[in-house]
Amino acid sequence: MAAFEFIPNTPEDQRKMLAEIGLSDIEELFADIPAEVLKKFKPVGLDPLSELEVSQLVSQMAAENAHTGQYVSFLGAGIYDHYIPAIIPHLISRGEFLTCYTPYQAELSQGTLTWMFEFQTMICELTAMEVANSSMYDGGSALAEAMLMAKNVTGKTKFLVPKNLNPHYRQCLETYAWGAGLELIHVPFTETGQIDRAALQPNELDGLAGLIVQTPNFFGIIEDLAGLKDLIKDAFLIVSANPIALGILAPPGLFGADIVVGEGQPLGIPQSFGGPLLGIFATRMNYVRRMPGRMAGRTVDADGRVGYVMALQTREQHIRREKATSNICTNQALMALCATIYMATLGRRGLRKLAELNLQKAHYLAEKISALPGFALRFSGPFFNEFVVRTRKKPSRLLKVLRDEGFLGGLDLTPYGLLDGNNLLVAVTEKRTRDEMDRFVKILKGA
Amino acid sequence: MGTTIFDIGEENRSGLRLPALDLPERNLTELIPAELIRREDPKLPQVSQVEVVRHYTKLSRMNYGVDSGIYPLGSCTMKYNPRINEDLARLPGFAYAHPLQGDELSQGALRLMYELGEYLCVIGGMDAITLQPAAGAHGELTGMLLIKKHFERTKELHKRTKILLPDSAHGTNPASAAIVGFEVVPIPSDSRGLVDLDALKAHLDESVAGIMLTNPNTLGLFETEILEITRLIHDVGGLVYYDGANLNAIVGRARPGDMGVDIVHYNLHKTFSTPHGGGGPGSGPVAVIKKLEPYLPVPRVVKHKDRYSLDYEHPHSIGKIHSFYGNFGVLVRAYAYIRMMGDEGLKAVSTNAVLNANYLRARLSKVYKAPYDRLCMHEFVLTTKGMSEELRTLDVAKRLIDYGVHPSSIYFPLIVPEVMMIEPTETVSKEELDYFADALIKVAQEMQENPQILKEAPHAVPVYGASVRRLDEVRAAKEPILRG
Numbered sequence: 001m002a003a004f005e006f007i008p009n010t011p012e013d014q015r016k017m018l019a020e021i022g023l024s025d026i027e028e029l030f031a032d033i034p035a036e037v038l039k040k041f042k043p044v045g046l047d048p049l050s051e052l053e054v055s056q057l058v059s060q061m062a063a064e065n066a067h068t069g070q071y072v073s074f075l076g077a078g079i080y081d082h083y084i085p086a087i088i089p090h091l092i093s094r095g096e097f098l099t100c101y102t103p104y105q106a107e108l109s110q111g112t113l114t115w116m117f118e119f120q121t122m123i124c125e126l127t128a129m130e131v132a133n134s135s136m137y138d139g140g141s142a143l144a145e146a147m148l149m150a151k152n153v154t155g156k157t158k159f160l161v162p163k164n165l166n167p168h169y170r171q172c173l174e175t176y177a178w179g180a181g182l183e184l185i186h187v188p189f190t191e192t193g194q195i196d197r198a199a200l201q202p203n204e205l206d207g208l209a210g211l212i213v214q215t216p217n218f219f220g221i222i223e224d225l226a227g228l229k230d231l232i233k234d235a236f237l238i239v240s241a242n243p244i245a246l247g248i249l250a251p252p253g254l255f256g257a258d259i260v261v262g263e264g265q266p267l268g269i270p271q272s273f274g275g276p277l278l279g280i281f282a283t284r285m286n287y288v289r290r291m292p293g294r295m296a297g298r299t300v301d302a303d304g305r306v307g308y309v310m311a312l313q314t315r316e317q318h319i320r321r322e323k324a325t326s327n328i329c330t331n332q333a334l335m336a337l338c339a340t341i342y343m344a345t346l347g348r349r350g351l352r353k354l355a356e357l358n359l360q361k362a363h364y365l366a367e368k369i370s371a372l373p374g375f376a377l378r379f380s381g382p383f384f385n386e387f388v389v390r391t392r393k394k395p396s397r398l399l400k401v402l403r404d405e406g407f408l409g410g411l412d413l414t415p416y417g418l419l420d421g422n423n424l425l426v427a428v429t430e431k432r433t434r435d436e437m438d439r440f441v442k443i444l445k446g447a
Numbered sequence: 448m449g450t451t452i453f454d455i456g457e458e459n460r461s462g463l464r465l466p467a468l469d470l471p472e473r474n475l476t477e478l479i480p481a482e483l484i485r486r487e488d489p490k491l492p493q494v495s496q497v498e499v500v501r502h503y504t505k506l507s508r509m510n511y512g513v514d515s516g517i518y519p520l521g522s523c524t525m526k527y528n529p530r531i532n533e534d535l536a537r538l539p540g541f542a543y544a545h546p547l548q549g550d551e552l553s554q555g556a557l558r559l560m561y562e563l564g565e566y567l568c569v570i571g572g573m574d575a576i577t578l579q580p581a582a583g584a585h586g587e588l589t590g591m592l593l594i595k596k597h598f599e600r601t602k603e604l605h606k607r608t609k610i611l612l613p614d615s616a617h618g619t620n621p622a623s624a625a626i627v628g629f630e631v632v633p634i635p636s637d638s639r640g641l642v643d644l645d646a647l648k649a650h651l652d653e654s655v656a657g658i659m660l661t662n663p664n665t666l667g668l669f670e671t672e673i674l675e676i677t678r679l680i681h682d683v684g685g686l687v688y689y690d691g692a693n694l695n696a697i698v699g700r701a702r703p704g705d706m707g708v709d710i711v712h713y714n715l716h717k718t719f720s721t722p723h724g725g726g727g728p729g730s731g732p733v734a735v736i737k738k739l740e741p742y743l744p745v746p747r748v749v750k751h752k753d754r755y756s757l758d759y760e761h762p763h764s765i766g767k768i769h770s771f772y773g774n775f776g777v778l779v780r781a782y783a784y785i786r787m788m789g790d791e792g793l794k795a796v797s798t799n800a801v802l803n804a805n806y807l808r809a810r811l812s813k814v815y816k817a818p819y820d821r822l823c824m825h826e827f828v829l830t831t832k833g834m835s836e837e838l839r840t841l842d843v844a845k846r847l848i849d850y851g852v853h854p855s856s857i858y859f860p861l862i863v864p865e866v867m868m869i870e871p872t873e874t875v876s877k878e879e880l881d882y883f884a885d886a887l888i889k890v891a892q893e894m895q896e897n898p899q900i901l902k903e904a905p906h907a908v909p910v911y912g913a914s915v916r917r918l919d920e921v922r923a924a925k926e927p928i929l930r931g
Contacts, residue, residue: 004792006527006720008876009799017806017877021822029801029822032669033701040705044569048789051531058783062540064555066548069539077547078770085463087500089537094507095514099528101723104520104856106918107848107905111510112725115503118451121930125489131929135727137581140770148626168770175744175766179592179627222483248475250485263770270537273556274546274771275581276728288927294726298449298931299923302903302916306449309923317584317622318859322631327622330582330716334724344452344499345462348491353465356475363478364470382479403552411547434469 004048066408068271072436073408074365076386076427077218078139078166079274080266082244083431085345088268092337102294102330106309107301112333113308116296119340126246126343126351127260128253129282133293135336136279136328139263140172143240145281145292145326146259147173147210148180150236152325153290156209160232162187162195164217167416169240173212182209193221193379193388200231210236215252216245218418219425220362220386221379229256243267243280243339245384247355259283268342269335278335289315292326294333354430358385361437362428368441369426375444378423386427388413393447395424401447407440452502453931456494463496509914510725511853517879519807521826521856521868522617522665524695524717529787532721532780541779546771550756556775557755560748563782564732570785570793571691571711572704573734577743579773583692586712586731587623587659589744590688592765593710593735594657595627596742597686600763607656607685613642615666615860620659620690629656636862640666640819642676651679657686662706663696665860665868666819667804667826677707686710686739694718695872696801696825699794710735718796719781730777744768799873800825803880807871810884814891818863826870828863835894838901840865843890845917848905850886 003010009017018026030038049057073081092098096111103109103116116134123132136142151157161173161184177184185204188196195213211232215223222245229237238259239252244266252260264278265271283291289312297311317324346354362385370377374392391398395412402409410426413419428437475484494502512518518525536542544556564576580586591610598607610624613634621631632650637643641664658680663669670676677687689703689711695718703711715721716729723729735743745764746757757772788796801824808817808827815829831840844854844867856868871880893900907916 004788004795006529007795007799007873009802009873013877014799014802017802021802021805021809023805026798026802029798029805030697030700032671032822032824033697034671034674034706036674037701037705040572041701042569042572043699043790044566044785044793046566046786046789048792049786051529051787054783054787055531055535057786058535058559058779059538061555061559062535062538064558065540065544066552067539067541067543068545069543071548073545075545075547079545079547081543081545087462087496091500091503091507093533094504096507096510096512097503097725098533098722099512099514099518099525100510100725101518101520101523101525102726105511105844105848105854106920107845107907107915108511108853109509109725110914111506111508114449114451114506114509117929117931118453121451121453122489122491124930125491137585138770141581141585141768166770168767171767172770175592175768176626178766179588179595181628222479224480224483226482246485246489248479248485250483251489270542270776271545272536272542273544273553273775275769275774276776277770288929295929297923298928299919301907301918303907305915307915307918308449309918309920311923311927311929314924316618318618320622321618322621322625324618324622324625327584327588327619327626328582329584329617329619330723330729331727332581332724333726333728334722335728337725340452341499341503344492344494344502345496346491347456347461347463347493348488349459349493350461350463350465351491352485352488357465357468359475359478360468360470360472363473382483384479408545408548408552430465 071408074410074426075408077411079271080429082266082429084268088338088341091341113296115337115340117308119336122343123282127282128251129260130285131288132282133295135331136281138277138279140169142261142279142281143169144172144176146238146261150210154209156207158183158207158209160185160187160211164189164219165214166218192381193219194223194381208235210238212238214240216384219388220383221381225255247351264339267339269338276335278332292328357430365428365437372445389424391422391424395422398447405443451931452492456492460493460495462499517875517883518853519855519869519871521870522692526872527874528722532783535783536776536779557748559782561750561755563778566785568734571734572702574737575740576732576734578732579744579769580731581774582729583714583731584619586733589733589768590710591623591627593739593742594686596765609654611658614862615664640668641670651683655683655685657688659688661690663693663824666828667823669824673706698797700797715777715781720784721777721780728774728777730774796873803871814888829867830863830865832865838894838898842901846890846901846904852883
């Protein structure tokens with residue numbers, strides 16, 4: 001048998017250990033597995049590879065993908081090409097962060113518990129909510145969990161879901177809703193791209209568990225949250241927000257949101273072909289015991305020194321089992337650490353400035369594109385760093401031309417079936433330069 | 448101690464300069480209505496870059512990870528995380544690929560997912576797979592949704608209301624079943640620590656949607672009557688869900704599919720070496736037998752003439768459970784691990800994981816009580832019950848910290864009082880196993896000779912990661928302080 005570098009036991013070690021156990025053959029350890037099962041075993045058919053060989057093999061696979069180091073990206077739709085400060089990958093790679101688990105032994109996990117507490121605090125600041133957990137899987141499933149929590153608190157099962165919600169999130173909601181027996185009612189949008197308030201009629205509001213709103217929504221349009229909570233009264237106002245946009249937008253907590261969720265990927269997390277991502281989840285203190293997910297809380301040790309522990313674990317599945325607030329256990333801790341370091345690094349003014357860069361650049365590009373013949377902005381509402389362009393030519397054709405010139409030109413909205421005609425969703429982050437945007441416009445003009 | 452990033456820094460410090468705007472600046476209120484603009488900045492920290500680096504470096508030193516030493520948390524499989532996998536997941540072609548850039552530009556990523564799916568299917572003895580679940584519990588939820596869909600299709604959902612659950616199951620199991628509206632029926636363990644077959648039989652009728660079985664179970668015991676169990680469930684038309692959290696015990700030598708299992712989830716962050724990250728990201732792929740394949744989440748990765756694509760055309764699919772395709776970066780790491788180990792390496796994993804566990808059990812059961820005194824698989828349980836009037840397992844665990852090692856899981860599974868659940872994994876050396884065993888044996892002596900030293904543990908030895916003494920968890924629950 002080859003010696004594997006991750007397995008220290010030598011044949012001599014094995015012999016000594018078997019002697020201590022009182023066995024003579026290693027196979028005797030597996031005597032409890034029925035022979036019939038062992039007999040059916042089939043190997044995968046893979047020879048072991050050395051680290052060098054695996055590195056070559058997998059690097060070759062990586063090279064078969066396009067990436068935003070290679071292409072100038074205007075592609076967003078929930079995952080954005082933001083700049084990631086160099087210190088983030090360095091710090092999260094420290095073995096004590098990377099290779100530990102859920103902080104079950106608080107005294108050996110003060111590092112993790114402290115950053116969890118910091119993360120919770122930062123998310124509360126960003127959203128103007130009172131309490132946040134330390135992460136969910138992603139923006140889509142966090143929204144689904146918000147729905148389950150609203151159902152549990154209100155005892156009702158009907159949810160209003162806007163048609164301008166990111167369709168990838170909507171698909172998650174539909175799965176969870178079917179599983180948990182919830183009813184989803186679609187809310188249309190208007191020519192501004194915002195939800196149609198006229199559709200929120202009293203008959204729709206009867207028996208309502210929650211209203212879901214995304215801001216900026218799938219079309220990049222900023223929703224006006226004012227007055228929504230008054231309209232739905234005891235039902236939950238659930239807001240899915242982009243955390244970078246919250247650097248400049250009035251936070252949902254000020255508008256009476258009961259739960260704020262969001263996709264945390266913009267906060268220093270690589271796009272990674274769509275995962276690992278980061279689900280953000282915040283609520284009001286009076287619902288804290290109904291909230292899903294892990295939380296760190298502040299306490300003191302035997303000498304009165306401040307320290308942190310996992311708080312309110314009696315909500316969680318390992319204690320409450322089928323009565324738990326959620327089944328979530330392993331979450332996206334390391335991604336929440338990315339976001340914590342990101343927010344600490346940018347800091348109070350940095351996040352605002354970053355949001356302004358996104359906003360200004362997106363508006364520059366939107367104006368240039370809409371000045372071209374055959375192109376127009378699809379919606380009239382205010383937008384942040386993403387917008388929909390109505391095009392005369394087929395978006396798929398435009399994207400092909402752009403790709404040949406080294407651009408990921410955005411997302412063709414045709415397959416989503418949300419809008420009539422030809423529409424392209426274009427995202428602009430702080431990474432895009434004026435030169436890149438001018439070239440983008442030039443290519444569109446000639447396409 | 449207790450210092451957060453909010454406690455350091457000064458007004459107007461920042462950890463990163465941003466480029467100046469390279470275009471004519473417009474008035475904010477021209478771009479967004481004034482009432483939608485934030486009036487007060489979020490009170491984020493104001494720290495220079497060097498302060499950020501030093502703060503998080505300091506925090507990292509207050510942690511204990513697999514890199515620090517043995518980390519024998521039962522059912523968590525805290526094995527070594529190969530660093531090559533970190534480098535590979537960070538290659539630009541993976542880390543900077545956008546999920547919606549299109550199949551044509553994503554052939555490498557899709558190929559990796561396709562091949563990983565094929566490997567996992569063979570490893571589990573199953574027919575088809577989804578890589579979308581982001582963690583084990585997410586996989587369980589997916590499995591419960593698959594069961595619901597199956598009975599919806601067979602028009603039996605109204606009567607298939609129960610999920611049977613051995614009382615040694617992970618807490619996530621009942622929680623996952625409950626989300627989907629199934630009634631959870633606990634099945635007791637017998638004196639051998641295995642599913643009580645008579646109790647199981649008493650619940651078998653057409654109301655059973657399925658059973659969720661962890662095998663080996665959380666006592667570290669292989670369900671020797673697994674073939675009988677799966678047959679009994681199938682006889683009443685139910686489905687068998689296999690929680691693969693403990694796959695490390697059998698990987699490379701036995702397969703759930705060969706035991707009559709219909710659905711299985713894998714924990715890539717356990718068996719397949721991807722780092723636990725302080726509590727994720729994990730990955731919980733779910734594999735099924737042929738008849739359940741149409742219900743798997745979309746999109747599925749398919750291969751046609753050497754081209755890979757994402758396929759959404761499955762009308763009976765339960766739908767999506769993740770915004771995109773799951774924790775792709777974790778999949779890259781697991782793929783590299785499987786390729787590096789190959790069949791021979793995977794078999795060596797279970798061989799040595801089970802050997803190490805039994806070696807520790809043999810040494811420790813001379814001092815602690817093993818409630819099920821027999822060969823174990825990759826983990827085993829001990830109890831301190833009856834060893835001391837005044838001390839509990841919690842005190843033993845905290846005292847172990849003073850010896851510079853991470854304690855095992857404690858107080859789980861719930862069916863053994865004052866339990867320690869110990870899983871060393873295959874990636875520790877005999878010297879480390881001996882050190883851990885010696886430490887636990889020493890603590891057993893101290894229980895008799897110096898109980899006070901256990902009660903006061905840990906004694907804050909920063910070099911081992913313990914930067915504080917015992918923390919007051921009750922206070923944190925009574926008066927929760929959850930933000931700064």
